[in-house]
Amino acid sequence: MTTEPGAFLTALRLSDSFLPVGGYTASYGLEQYLNEDRIGDGDDLRALLGAYLRRVVGPCETVALANAHAASSAGDLDRLLAVDERLHAVTMPREFRESSTKAGAKLCELLAGGEASADARRDRGVLDAFADAVDVGDTPGHYPVVFGVAAEGRGLAQLETCLSHAHSFVTGLLGAAQRLGRFGHTEIQRVLADLEPVIVEICRRHVEDDVTAMASFAPLAEIMGMRHERAGRRLFMS
Template structure:
């Protein structure tokens, strides 16, 4: 793991719910599990999230993330957009796709805004050019190409793909990037479970601690997978996501 403080702080920032990309609005079907009383205690919650890690996050989002990171490092725009398209194709529930693409667009927007402010400061307060506004901070040509493709609706812009580009541009290794993303996913689901009123702080922290080895194992297993291996297998989670679209009571968007 890196000892450079800048990439480490970037990992903390990207995995923090404080990052305003809308992750707090997504439960990825967890709300429906609770609505249907399929989760009774912390053990049930731990088993469910572990299954998400092993069957969705690992074989699908981690594979996309790692390949997006590699494509960004190589400056391969076509490969990067192909990763994004494949992730879109294998993500079945509509709510899951929408949550992911909205978060990806917000992350691009956030970084473009940051970049434009940096350019303005560098120019002594002069209004930034159009190119500067659309150039992701520290992301170079690849990040700018992704941002432009999302704006033109030429690519879906899924969050793991954008996350991979941003993390690579800021010095995180592929494994570090996968770990940060998986940790963020887990804490997002645990936060959703807590806000739904079923679990307290202490129990949530206990579940998080027991899931940390699973996060590490899943990321290490899938960090080197080829993009063609990208495929989730979680039929019940997908069904819960689809049922959630039509639920009469919803606190979360997914």
């Protein structure tokens, strides 16, 4: 099936670092890996991001994203809130939770309410209701959950939504690695090209997982995130 032009443009927009949700301030522990000299070259960076994809993005954030997309499609706010609650529970480092919820709140602010494209498929009542729940503190409002609802409301299928988010996650961390001064443009692009099959693999594997399967197992990444909270030198908020 050919993706509708409006939906395709939505995928590009949501996965672009130009989107003003603060993603450029998050490295999800990558800065601490570099601070402790645990990443020496492009091969190390590729291996680390591949592990992030297989152990965090796939079994945790992709599952949340796909279930949020399904809840939005069904107009089921209670299910959406349950997805958000579970994602909050399985995200251990405080900085990771804060980065995700701050970005989620920004995306809600940007997309809920009056902002709507002319080719939107239907009224985005679920997103507006979810944004209200975030505003009053009834739910954390994690970024993958908001992303899933926003993408569904604009016609993106589940797999396309998951691919867009995973690509955005990887390019965000690669951008962080570059801004930290350790890698050049060409090497970053090589790593991205090598990781594209992994992005497809993890999204296809987890797109149909039930919300109860949502889990993250990346102990060293979580330790790096927790150490980063107390690091004396920090460019990124996570």
